[in-house]
Amino acid sequence: MSEIxxxxxxxxxxxxxxxxxxxxxVYHNTLQIPHPSLEMWEERMKHPPSGxxxxxxxxxxVVMGHLVLSVEPNPRRSHVATFGMSVCMKHRNLGVASALMAAMTDLCDNWLRIERIELTVFVDNAPALAVYLKFGFEVEGTGKNYALRNGQYVDAYFMARIKPE
Structure with a gap:
């Protein structure tokens, strides 16, 4: 296999x-809704928010996965970033998520002055939880009935990673 x-x-x-x-x-485990338009993606890529x-x-x-990192704009939370990630179903279990996470944590730790990285993940998304735990994220709480998915409300974990000293 070629390098990621x-x-x-x-x-x-x-x-x-x-x-x-x-x-x-993919959208089953994100807050995306089905049938994303090319226009929506064009807007996101051409006019990203600051940070x-x-x-x-x-x-x-060939693009196998995607990670979007957002640095908090509020000056009192400018040391915090959040992110979302997706990996193509055909290319799972190849290390794509880990490669994205390694690049993102390096960017936060060594280039962006980010001390805290936050995320939200559905409680039943075991593969994502395993990757997040591997990179030092910890569960800080649970959001009950956090989001609607396939007609039912699903709980989510609030997780965070504090920059290692």
């Missing part, structure tokens, strides 16, 4: 990102 390359997302990645996030297994970094994981120049 992490780079900033580019406009040429639009259709690949839309296709990954249109997979039922947003968008990374992709590629193998042989």
């Amino acid at each position: 390359v992490i780079r900033h997302a580019e406009l040429r990645d639009l259709d690949a990102l839309r296709q990954i996030n249109a997979q039922p297994e 947003r970094k968008s990374l992709v994981a590629c193998i042989d120049d």
